[in-house]
Each structure stands twice: as C-alpha cells, then as structure tokens.
Amino acid sequence: MKKAFIKSYGCQMNVYDSGRMADVVAEQGYAETGSADDADLVILNTCHIRERAAEKVYSELGRLRELKAERAEAGQETTIVVAGCVAQAEGREIIRRAPAVDVVVGPGSYHRLPDLVREAQAARKGVDAEFDQFEKFATLPRPSASRIRSRGVSAFVTVQEGCDKFCSFCVVPYTRGAELSRPASAILDEARALLEAGVREITVIGQNVNAYHGDGPDGRVWSLARLVRTLAEMPGLARIRYTTSHPRDMADDLIAAHAELPALMPYLHLPVQAGADRVLKAMNRRHTADEYRRLIERIRSSRPDIALSSDFIVGFPGETDGEFEDTLRLAAEIGFAASFSFKYSPRPGTPAADNTDQVPEAVKDERLQRLQAQLEADRQAFNGGTVGRVLYVLIEKPGRHPGQLNGKTPYLQQVQVTGAAAQPGDVVSVRITGTAPNSLFAEVAESAGNAAPLVAAA
Ligand code: SAM
Ligand code: SF4
Secondary structure (H helix, E strand, O other): OEEEEEEEOOOHHHHHHHHHHHHHHHHOOEEEOOOHHHOOEEEEEEOOOOHHHHHHHHHHHHHHHHHHHHHHHOOOOOEEEEEHHHHHHHOHHHHHHOOOOOEEEOOOOHHHHHHHHHHHHOOOOEEEOOOOHHHHHHHOOOOOHHHHHHOOOEEEEEOEEOOOOOOOOOOHHHHOOOOEEOOHHHHHHHHHHHHHOOOOEEEEEOOOHHHOEEEOOOOOEEEHHHHHHHHHOOOOOOEEEEEOOOHHHOOHHHHHHHHHOOOEOOEEEOOOEOOOHHHHHHOOOOOOHHHHHHHHHHHHHHOOOOEEEEEEEEOOOOOOHHHHHHHHHHHHHHOOOEEEEEEOOOOOOOHHHHOOOOOOHHHHHHHHHHHHHHHHHHHHHHHHHOOOOEEEEEEEEEOOOOOEEEEEOOOOOEEEEEOOOOOOOOEEEEEEEEEOOOOEEEEEOOOOOOOOOOOOOO
C-alpha cells in the first residue's frame, strides 16, 4: 500500500484541512504514516501568518530534498506537495526556490489533489491556487466511521473560510480569500456523521467564525448562534465550542447562547491584539479598547464563569512605550485564562509592512518578554483558581501513567484524571487537586457536593 505523510503547520483551520486532505488521498489508496521517511507522498500544509512560520517550510523542504534523492537511489519515488497559505501566497515561486516540490496547492483547491498528484507523477509540475470553496466542500470525500474514530472524540468542523476584515498586519484575506460561509445543511450533515461515529465534542472553526452567515435549510440566513443552537441539540453531542471570533461580530444572540446552552462551553477566544486606541485604529481592528472592555462585561454578565483568551501583537509599527503599557493594562484588567502573543512580523503585501516606523527588534523582544510574563502569571492564576473545584471533564485518551486518563475541563484546560473507570468520550465529574505548568491534576469526585455542575453529562 502507498503511504502519505501530512505535516500541518499553524492554525486549527490547517489541522482540519490536513484531515480532509488525508481523506482525499485515502480514496486514492494512500495510508497515513507518521514519518516522511517511508512516505510515497509528502504533504506540507503550511502557514504564512508570520515570517518564521513560512521560513520553517523552506528548511523542511531542504531536508525533504535529501530524502527524496536517497529514496530515488533505492528506486522509490516521492511526490512532494506544498499546500496551505504559503502555497497560496507564493505559488510557482516555491518550485523555483525548492525544485524538489512537485505540486503547489492552495487552501481553496486541495480537493483536486488526486489530479495534481497524477499530473506531477507524469512529470508535469502542478500549481493550483484557485478559490473554489463551494466545489471543494461539495466534492471532498466523506471519511469512514473508523477514520473519524481514529482521530479522537473531539473534532473540528470548518463552517466559514476567508476574511473580509483586512486588519493591516494580516495575510489571511490574501491567502484564504474572501469570507465565505458553508450552507448550514452541509455543516449539520458533517456533524451528524461525526457524532454517529462517536465524536462527543465539536469545535466549529473559521478565520472569522462569528461572522458566519450561511444559508439555512429554512431558506433564511443563519447566524453562528442559530447554527450553534441547532448543533447543540444533536444526539450524541456533549460539548460545542467555536473559534476564532472577532470582537466586532460578537452578536447579542451569540452572547445570549452562552447563558442558555449547557453544551456550549464557557470558553471564548476573542483576540484584542493591542490595548491602545491609536494602535487598534492603525491595525484596522474597528473597535476601541473601551468597546472591547464593555463587550467583555456583557459576555461575563451572560456567563459569569466564562474563561477568556486572546491574541496579542507587540511592536506594531509606531507602537510607543506608553501604548505598549496600555496593552499590559488592558490584559491585566481582563485577566485572560490563556493567551497567544507575537512580535509583529511584516508580511509582504499587507499595508502595515510598508510603514516606515517599524519598531526595532530589540524593543519588540523586550515587550514580548514583559507581556508574556504577565500573561503567564494570569494563566497560572486562572488554573490555580480551579484547584478544589468540581468540574466535568471530557475524557479524550489514556494518560501518561497507568490508571490516568487525559481529558479537558469546560475551560479547555488539559487535565490528568486518576481513579476513573471511564472511556474516551465519557464525561466524568472530577475534583481538581493540583496544577502543573501545562495541565491540571484531578481525582474522580465522590459527589459534586454543592458545586454546581458546569456541563450536564450526556
Ligand atoms: N481571525 C483572528 C482574529 O481576527 O483575531 C486571527 C487570525 S490569525 C491566524 C492569528 C493571530 O496571528 C492573530 O490574532 C494575530 O495576533 C497574529 N498575527 C496575524 N498577523 C500577524 C503578523 N503580521 N505579525 C504577528 N502576528 C500576527
Ligand atoms: Fe486576519 Fe484580521 Fe481577518 Fe483575523 S480578522 S483573519 S486578524 S484580517
């Protein structure tokens, strides 16, 4: 049997796409392998969001060139595919820089992989960077129940792709194209198949997921809240999440859903990027710091225990020391449970990259260190605050040590549970006993005591 190795870089959208690419090539007789060494087909599903992410791909391609030559000497053919956002942004330039690459395919056209691979194997290099999202989703094969099960009890479903926001630092509107929402019925069908195969948690994803506005089966346009409400009622579903949201699209019905739907987990990733109004305006985020604060207040009054997370960029062109302090202050006020923070990376073709007021690297380094130290302290404080509490955990897989099980709390914290006679997919009630740097420890709870259960066990 032929083997395919798929390596995913970057965001959850890419993780989802890599799974769908595995489904596409499985139909062509490729079994997935965990290493490039024995692969007949290697797919790098790439990320272009920051310079470092894109450069990683070229160093990986250097290693693959040697591997391809070694395998050729042993009479084995290797087809190398570059997919994802670097493929979209750089197209044929990739084959010029890395001639070992056979196929370059963007995020909008990977359903055509079989033809592209066949053509490449007939010695014609292929580049496909069209956006055919409707055709893509309509023609992608349905994975079998056993393939779904092999990926675990928690699954992503892409509901929206692309972005029309054009934040001045960001390549996504160029690499992922215009915003497009999948029809609700196609999403519900995909979710049904996942749940029937044993998936218990669905995270609906999109670059701008709360801008979702897909055609509903009733002939109306559905909002994300409407979609989430419908998914939450599907048999077998224990938990639902959505990511990534933009503050501008946090509609009232979505905020209300957090109060009303027990299956909707109390966790929200809502990137703010910066805390100074001038910077937010230059970033084209289209909200002020105070508008963000007020939005968080509304969300917290709907779901008081909600855990919030954010993305931050430090060293955006022209950012002063005082403006950076505004970011520190905003972060401290909100108290995020988790965060991702980055140094601004100029991306070719984006408006901010042409700004002549770039912040020196050393200043960016220092700001990032300070911000990360503060965000890490907030994360640890949030985790520490759950010690002693009784929470429901979705069991995902066996733990590191015998007798341990690995799962997630409603707040997306990784937790090692002892004393549970449970299977992946079960929701168990546990008492949190301690914290480690990246996870929590817990024991099965004797009783929930007077702690209100966060999520009804399904
Ligand atoms: N759509 C999401 C939003 O609006 O917040 C984020 C999408 S992006 C894939 C993830 C994060 O990467 C962004 O929130 C931002 O913090 C970061 N990012 C994007 N472009 C960047 C750049 N040029 N330099 C540094 N970080 C960047
Ligand atoms: Fe990029 Fe802004 Fe769109 Fe998010 S909203 S994907 S940061 S352009």
